[in-house]
Amino acid sequence: QKEVEQNSGPLSVPEGAIASLNCTYSDRGSQSFFWYRQYSGKSPELIMSIYSNGDKEDGRFTAQLNKASQYVSLLIRDSQPSDSATYLCAVNNYGQNFVFGPGTRLSVLP
Amino acid sequence: DAMVIQNPRYQVTQFGKPVTLSCSQTLNHNVMYWYQQKSSQAPKLLFHYYDKDFNNEADTPDNFQSRRPNTSFCFLDIRSPGLGDAAMYLCATSRVAGEWGTDTQYFGPGTRLTVL
Numbered sequence: 001q002k003e004v005e006q007n008s009g010p011l012s013v014p015e016g017a018i019a020s021l022n023c024t025y026s027d028r029g030s031q032s033f034f035w036y037r038q039y040s041g042k043s044p045e046l047i048m049s050i051y052s053n054g055d056k057e058d059g060r061f062t063a064q065l066n067k068a069s070q071y072v073s074l075l076i077r078d079s080q081p082s083d084s085a086t087y088l089c090a091v092n093n094y095g096q097n098f099v100f101g102p103g104t105r106l107s108v109l110p
Numbered sequence: 111d112a113m114v115i116q117n118p119r120y121q122v123t124q125f126g127k128p129v130t131l132s133c134s135q136t137l138n139h140n141v142m143y144w145y146q147q148k149s150s151q152a153p154k155l156l157f158h159y160y161d162k163d164f165n166n167e168a169d170t171p172d173n174f175q176s177r178r179p180n181t182s183f184c185f186l187d188i189r190s191p192g193l194g195d196a197a198m199y200l201c202a203t204s205r206v207a208g209e210w211g212t213d214t215q216y217f218g219p220g221t222r223l224t225v226l
Binding site for chain 2: 049088097098100
């Protein structure tokens with residue numbers, strides 16, 4: 001059973017702080033990793049994709065991948081109330097299927 | 111410009127009355143997916159098409175069917191909706207990309223299905 005796990009939260013951080021979201025996966029053959037943001041009642045929106053070990057930065061977002069530890073994280077710097085949403089981690093392993101984690105609900109407090 | 115379009119955005123049906131949801135894409139992606147998402151849960155894959163090849167998830171009920179008449183369009187048919195089928199239905203597309211497997215999924219806005 002291929003699994004992706006995330007802390008369900010809610011994770012609460014003050015405005016301006018760094019939010020750290022974590023994801024672990026069970027399939028060592030996983031090759032590509034994605035973070036999606038989903039606002040209540042809306043569809044998932046891609047934030048970051050990462051394929052290689054290390055860090056990938058895009059504006060206030062940094063994704064970190066460690067394949068040896070089967071761990072991928074998302075850091076949000078200078079968190080804003082508009083970042084309050086559910087963050088979904090998704091993993092793909094060559095096939096066409098993506099396995100989603102249950103999501104972490106983030107609340108950024110003004 | 112919208113790249114993955116779903117219609118309708120909101121669908122109300124009666125218990126047992128067949129319903130069809132549609133999805134179209136302008137990305138020319140070779141893979142199209144249908145997900146079911148209930149409140150506070152992760153999207154659950156129902157099935158996907160890789161080109162014309164249909165791939166059904168083992169736990170997808172027979173009540174759910176799909177059609178992909180061409181690259182751009184994909185339909186989800188719910189033959190006899192039950193109360194438990196009320197959910198958001200998400201269409202997504204992606205591209206099989208060689209070395210990296212399947213590239214990013216792009217989601218449509220979803221169709222919210224209500225069953226009375």
